[in-house]
Amino acid sequence: MVDDQGAVADVGRGDRRAFESLYHRYADRVYRFAFTLLRNRHLAEEVVQETFIAVWKGAKGFEGRSQVSSWLFGIARNQAHALLRREARGERARELPAPLPDPEEAFARDQLASRVWEALGRLSEAHREVVFLAYYEGMSYQDIAQMLSLPEGTVKSRMHHARRALAEVLT
């Protein structure tokens, strides 16, 4: 199996199979990232779509200086912010068809998860993205700082604040 860097290089050469394989490797992670940030399944779906369309267009320019995952989440983050700006201006790119079961329903059967989800909702989007990248992606504060173009101290303090808030709902 080709590694991520190789897959992106193949995508840059127009390899459709590599593109689909990259999608299957990352779509769930990007969706979870977007859903954690935006807490809206339609927007999260659009972020996934726009992210991979951007990946197809931009793969040629990927220089391999960062990890593929950081590159992808960086694109997803930009797409999420762009979507929010469009939403705020009242412009929606397109309406999505038939609603799907809400991912939040999944938490209804798990008390701990619904408490965590609620607590995440009380944090700012800026805190949620650090929480996701640290806890779910296991990224270091150095890598997160680089990806978000923030000082390491800011990343650490956001994470510290988030951890305190989350710990409260676990006791």
Next chain:
Amino acid sequence: MRQDCTETRELLTWYASGGLAPSEQGTVLAHLGACEACRLELAEALRVARAVRSTVRQIPGPPRRALAHVLANTEGVPIAEIEMGSSLAGVSLGMSAGERGLPIRGRLRLLGREVEIFRVSRSLSAAV
């Protein structure tokens, strides 16, 4: 609280999330061996890390249609990005590319409205 407790606690969160560099892990572990209070703090940090991971894992992936949308919007070579006031140009563009049998994609700006033109392959149409 001792100075090295303060430093350790800052790193504990990252130790628990799995994002700490090996060199920093050593510092944390050395301190934990000698400090009961920080060991308790680690237990809490680990509980939070586990709870967040298990919550996020319960978010499903995107619906299948997302991939179909991505494929339809990336297939083929973008051949045109033109702006004009007549829809006739759009028709002839679509036809000429269709005759060559190539999957094409174009973007037309017609009377200020953006219209995507693309032809999806048979395999994709079946998947939608």
